[in-house]
Structures are given as C-alpha cells and as structure tokens.
Amino acid sequence: MQTGHILFSFIFPIVLDGCCVRSHQTKQTGLQQDASHQHFRAVEGESFMMPCIKSVRAHFNxxxxxxxxxxxxxxDCGKVFPAEAGHSGNYSCLTGGSELFLHLQVVKETSVGCFQPEERSVELLNSAGGEVPCPGRNCSSNTHVRWFKGNTSVSELSRDICEKNGLLLICEVKVKYDAGVYFCDRPMMEQGVTWTLRRAVKVKVVPHKTTTDPPRIVYPAxxxxxEVELGRPRTLTCKALFPHERKSTGEVRWYMNYGGNQENTTLLDTKTPQQRSDIPEEYSILQEGVINEVTPQHLDHTYTCIASNAVGKRNVTIRLKRKCQVKWPSLVGFPVASLLLVVVVGVTLHMKWLELQIIYRSHFQHGKHDRDEKRFDVFLSHVWSPTAAELERGWTPSSRSGPVPDEEACSSSLDPLNTEEGEATQRPLEDLLRQVLEEEWGYRLCLVDRDILPGGAYTNDVTLAIQRSNMLICLLSDDYLSDSNRVFELESGVQALLQKSSxxxxxxQTCRNSASVIQDPPLPPLVQRALKVLPSLDWTSEEPAGGTSRFWRSLRKAMPDHSVTLVSLV
Structure with a gap:
C-alpha cells in the first residue's frame, strides 16, 4: 500500500506538470454586459446558479x-438552488443603465446524453493534485469549457488551477480553498442559437493519508x-468517531448480554444511524439502541456498544439501575410555588402601587406630618346645577307649578334647617353644603367663584388654594367629570395627597352615574385610578331632613378638626 502511495505521489504531479508551472492565464469573466440576451440550460435535479454581471456585482446583487x-x-445571481422543470422561462435583470435578458431551459437528465449520476460529485485528496471533470465531457467532442466556483471564474482565483480538455486541474488541493460547488459552462449551437449548458460538480476534499486507526467511542464511558424508570421505554445512545476512509466501513451496534455474560448476547433493536462529518479528517456515527419497556429483568443484563471499521473495533459496556423516585411536592414543588407566589405578589404590587399609596395616605396619614397653619378648612369643588343657579337669582323650585322632574329631584333634597312653618325646602346639594359647613358647623370654605380673585392664573391659584386647605370635597356628577376645570381640581387634590399627607x-357621589370613568374627553389616568379607592359618601334625594341622617353623620365624622387660624383676607 505504501509503494502505491509513493508511485501516486510521483506520477500525479507529472500528469499535472503542464498546468502547475504557475503560468499566467487569461482571465475569463462571467456574463458580459454586451451580451444582452443569453440562453442557459440546466439539468433537472442538479444545483444551478444564475449568472452574475461582472461589472456590477461589486456594487449590488x-x-x-x-x-x-x-x-x-x-x-439572486449568488444563490444556488436545485433546478426544477417549473423554472424554465424568460428572465430579466436591471443593471442600472440597461436591461439584460436570459432564457432558461431545464431539461431531463437523460436528454444530455451518457448521463452518469456519480459525475455530480468528486473527492480530492488533501495536499495532492487533483482533477475535476465536467459531467458529460466524454460524450461530446467540444472540449471548450469555462469553469466557475460559485460565481467566480476559476481564472480569477488565487490558486494554481488551470483548464485542459474540459478538465479542471488543481495543482495542490486544500480543504479551505477548494471544497465547494463548481460549475462548468459548455457552449452548444442549435438552429443558430448559442446555448450554454451549465453543469454542477460538488467537490469534497478528504485526507490524503490512509486510515490506520480503529474508531474511538466518545459516549458512553x-x-x-x-438510571432508568421501570415500565417506560429507554434509548441507549452510542457515539463513535472514525478516521476518514475513501470508502466508509464504519459501523456501530448495540448488544444485550444476558446476566452480564458477553458470550450469551443478542442484538438490540436500533434506529437508523446518524452520520456526520464536522472536519475532513474524521466522521462520527450516532447509534441508538431501543428498549421498548424496561422491566426488572433488564436490570440484570449488561449492554455493549461495538464500533468497528476496516482497521479494528472498540467496545464499551454499561449497566442499568432503577431510578430513585424524587418527591416533587417536598423537594421542588414548595420552592417553585413560593417563587411563583412572590412573583405574583410583586407584579400585583407594581401594578397597584399608586392605588395602595392613595389608600394609605387618605385613611392613615392625615395630619401627621404637616403642622403648618392652613387658611381654609375645606376646598369645595363642584359644578352649579340649574336649580342652584335659580336660587342665586332669588327664587326656589317650590315656587314653580307642576311636578318636579326626576333629574331635578336627584340634585335636591330637604334642607336640614326647618323653615318657620316647619316645612322642608328643597335645596341643591352644593347650596346645602355651603350653608351647613359654614353656618351650622363653623368651617371655613374655599369656593372658586368667591375666594379666588378673577384675572389671575387659574391653575396656580387653584393649586395653591388646595395646598392651603385641610380637606378637599368634590361633588361628583356627570357634569362634574365632563368639566375640565373641575377635573383639574380633583387631579390637583390627588397629587397634593400623594405629595403631602396632611x-x-x-x-x-350623587344619584347620577358620577363614578363612571368613561367620559368624553377621557379622564386623566391618575383620576381614573383615584376614583376607585378614594373615600366617598353617597347622596340621594331620599335623605331625611335634619342633621341626624346617615349622610350628615358620616360627613361630620369625615370632617377635619377646627384647626384653621383665621387669616385676614386683605
């Protein structure tokens, strides 16, 4: 064998001597721009690549x-794809200044004459000379062939390569440079039309040395x-590495040894072996043995993986043992459940943090940190109802004749202050609150229409007034939530609540749908979230007269202490 190897090393360079003299070759290019219409043929099932334009290839695809x-x-001219019959047809491309045309015809492999499937690929020895024949070369007297590696003409490669009689001759094959897909273009004349028959050859570079080593088993040890589970299927995996061979003889098998006796064995059922080659010097085979259902008897046997090639063989033997069952609830379940609980609580707190702040400050932090003197006890925020506007002009709803509509009844109730005749007078809630809070209970109110001077900056005046008040009372209604000024007052109060706990x-909330957050225009997000958690009282037209009703008792409990130091309005 060594003698043949030496003779091959001396004879093959002689064959290529005419090529490997490092003579300068005339560079050939691909499709030229002046060839405005090209005709190409491809063989069905073979790799094919559309030609590129040399002058524009460096600029765009x-x-x-x-x-x-x-x-x-x-x-794309740089894309390799398998030719199919449906790809036949006319194609065009734009090169910036002109349009080129190409007619592609995909033919059956049997129509090209003396077709040999093995011509589609060739193996070359690394570090030695080699030749790549163009498929169908022996079936034609036309030896004029142009070779390309991908889209690059071989004459442009910085390699010692030449073309001779339709053969591609490589002086010294290198894995890094010479492996890949090559295309040979042969011109053919038919009925005055020049066709280019493009054939593909896949070149694989293999180690030059002859295999002298047996395989190596890398798994299992x-x-x-x-460990296996009884009653369940089991797959035994064996992976072996084989030195590269020109003709692969590698084989991997699984055997079961009864009672551990390797002389009493049987071949295990196996899956289709998986073979791959990551480097040219060796390839791997992965073989899996199958046990359909593990029984207690399988634990008494041993299992041997044998990997063999033309040089020799290697084997490893393993045993199976029953897998200990782990109690999930005690070892894994509780920590996982605790982690999930912490995550859920964390996400909930993150999403509801603003609401929690509002609840805490409005219920538990009032008056604990701010001891500054306040100018007002209560900032009363409301919109005037039509009834209240009429009262301002000096008459009451009772002077009108006819029934009272329900809408008007919702905004009025019995005055807790009885008239001289002992009959209750219907008054709007905003007017009742002004009378009760100031005249009856002695609180100092801040009213926008009365206590904030006109002509100033409304937003600054309102914000300052709220900050100088101990309490903000908002009479919510549909009209209130539709009034941008009133919504601003509520939003300013919420911001002050979050900034100062005093x-x-x-x-x-009146009997109207005042808690609705679906408004036009929409309410600010801060107001929408605050409406869900802020303390509130419900007012209805059925509230009885006098200060003993549930509403008035609850309001009295919610009011701040009389802590205002009277300040001159001047």
Whole structure:
C-alpha cells in the first residue's frame, strides 16, 4: 500500500506538470454586459446558479425576475438552488443603465446524453493534485469549457488551477480553498442559437493519508451506569468517531448480554444511524439502541456498544439501575410555588402601587406630618346645577307649578334647617353644603367663584388654594367629570395627597352615574385610578331632613378638626 502511495505521489504531479508551472492565464469573466440576451440550460435535479454581471456585482446583487406575464420565482445571481422543470422561462435583470435578458431551459437528465449520476460529485485528496471533470465531457467532442466556483471564474482565483480538455486541474488541493460547488459552462449551437449548458460538480476534499486507526467511542464511558424508570421505554445512545476512509466501513451496534455474560448476547433493536462529518479528517456515527419497556429483568443484563471499521473495533459496556423516585411536592414543588407566589405578589404590587399609596395616605396619614397653619378648612369643588343657579337669582323650585322632574329631584333634597312653618325646602346639594359647613358647623370654605380673585392664573391659584386647605370635597356628577376645570381640581387634590399627607380628600357621589370613568374627553389616568379607592359618601334625594341622617353623620365624622387660624383676607 505504501509503494502505491509513493508511485501516486510521483506520477500525479507529472500528469499535472503542464498546468502547475504557475503560468499566467487569461482571465475569463462571467456574463458580459454586451451580451444582452443569453440562453442557459440546466439539468433537472442538479444545483444551478444564475449568472452574475461582472461589472456590477461589486456594487449590488443582480436579481433575475420572471418575465412574459407568467408568475414565478426570482433568483439572486449568488444563490444556488436545485433546478426544477417549473423554472424554465424568460428572465430579466436591471443593471442600472440597461436591461439584460436570459432564457432558461431545464431539461431531463437523460436528454444530455451518457448521463452518469456519480459525475455530480468528486473527492480530492488533501495536499495532492487533483482533477475535476465536467459531467458529460466524454460524450461530446467540444472540449471548450469555462469553469466557475460559485460565481467566480476559476481564472480569477488565487490558486494554481488551470483548464485542459474540459478538465479542471488543481495543482495542490486544500480543504479551505477548494471544497465547494463548481460549475462548468459548455457552449452548444442549435438552429443558430448559442446555448450554454451549465453543469454542477460538488467537490469534497478528504485526507490524503490512509486510515490506520480503529474508531474511538466518545459516549458512553466503559462500565458506566445509567438510571432508568421501570415500565417506560429507554434509548441507549452510542457515539463513535472514525478516521476518514475513501470508502466508509464504519459501523456501530448495540448488544444485550444476558446476566452480564458477553458470550450469551443478542442484538438490540436500533434506529437508523446518524452520520456526520464536522472536519475532513474524521466522521462520527450516532447509534441508538431501543428498549421498548424496561422491566426488572433488564436490570440484570449488561449492554455493549461495538464500533468497528476496516482497521479494528472498540467496545464499551454499561449497566442499568432503577431510578430513585424524587418527591416533587417536598423537594421542588414548595420552592417553585413560593417563587411563583412572590412573583405574583410583586407584579400585583407594581401594578397597584399608586392605588395602595392613595389608600394609605387618605385613611392613615392625615395630619401627621404637616403642622403648618392652613387658611381654609375645606376646598369645595363642584359644578352649579340649574336649580342652584335659580336660587342665586332669588327664587326656589317650590315656587314653580307642576311636578318636579326626576333629574331635578336627584340634585335636591330637604334642607336640614326647618323653615318657620316647619316645612322642608328643597335645596341643591352644593347650596346645602355651603350653608351647613359654614353656618351650622363653623368651617371655613374655599369656593372658586368667591375666594379666588378673577384675572389671575387659574391653575396656580387653584393649586395653591388646595395646598392651603385641610380637606378637599368634590361633588361628583356627570357634569362634574365632563368639566375640565373641575377635573383639574380633583387631579390637583390627588397629587397634593400623594405629595403631602396632611390633605384629606372626600368624594360625594350623587344619584347620577358620577363614578363612571368613561367620559368624553377621557379622564386623566391618575383620576381614573383615584376614583376607585378614594373615600366617598353617597347622596340621594331620599335623605331625611335634619342633621341626624346617615349622610350628615358620616360627613361630620369625615370632617377635619377646627384647626384653621383665621387669616385676614386683605
């Protein structure tokens, strides 16, 4: 064998001597711009690549698109794809200044004459000379062939390569440079049309040396023990590495040894072996043995993986043992459940943090940190109802004749102060609150229409007034939530509540749908979230007269202490 190797090393360079003299070759290029219409043929099932335009390839990719009114795929000139019969047709591409055309015809492999499937690929020895034949070369007297590696002409490669009689001759094969897909273009003349028959050859570079080593088993290790579960299927995996061979003889098998006796064995059922080659010097085979259902008898046997090639063989033996059952609830379940609980609580707190702050400050922090003197006890925020506007002009709803509509009844109730005749007078809630809080209970109120001078900056005046008040009371209604000024007052109060814990905030909701957060325009997000958690009282037209009703008792409890130091309004 060594003698043959030596003779091969001396004879093959002689054959290539005419090529490997490092003579300068005339560079050939691909499709030229002046060739405006090209005709290419491809063999069905073979790899194919559309030609590129040399002058524009360095600037942008050439995309060939189907023309002629037929829908079809488009191909980048650098893309290798298997030719199919449906790819036949006319294509065009734009090169910036002109349009080029190409007619592609995909033919059956049997129509090209003396077709040999093995011509589609060739193996070359690393570090030696080699030749790549063009498929169908012996079936034609035309030896004029142009070779390309991908889209690059071989004459442009910085390699010692030449073309001779349709053969591609490589002086010294290198894995890094010479492996890949090559294309040979042969011109053919038919009925005055020049066709280019493009054939593909896949070149694989293999080690030059002859195999002298047996395989190596990388998994499993010898005398290894694998844990299995009774009653379940089990797959035994064996992976072996084989030195590269020109003709692969590698084989991997699994055997079961009864009672551990390797002389009493049987072949295990196996899956289809998986073979791959990550480096040219060796390849791997992965073989899996199958046990359909593990029984207690399987624990008494041993299992041997044998890997063999033309040089020799290696083997490893393993045992199986029963897998200990782990109690999930005690070892894994509780920590996982605790972690999930912490995550859920954390996410909930993150999403509801603002609401929690409002609840805490409005219920537990009032008056604990701010001892500054306040100018007002209560900032009363409301919108005037039509009834209240009439009262301002000097008459009451009782002077009108006819029934009172329900809408008007919702905004009025019995005055807790009886008239001289002992009959209750219907008054709007905003007017009742002004009378009760100031005249009856002695609180100092801040009213926008009375205590804030006109002509100033409204937003600054309102914000300052709320900050100088012990409490903010908002009379919520549909009209209130639709009034941008009133919504601003509520929002300013919520912001002051979050910034200073001394402010107290109370919502009084009328019988109308005042708690709705679906408004036009929409309410600010801060107001929407605050409406859900702020303290509130419900006011209805059925509230009895006098200060003994549930509403008035609850309001009296919610009011701050009389802590205002009277300050001159001047």
């Amino acid at each position: 050439v995309m060939w698109s189907r023309t002629g009114g037929r829908e079809g795929p488009s191909f 010898d005398n290894m023990t694998e 402010l107290k905030l109370l919502l009084i």
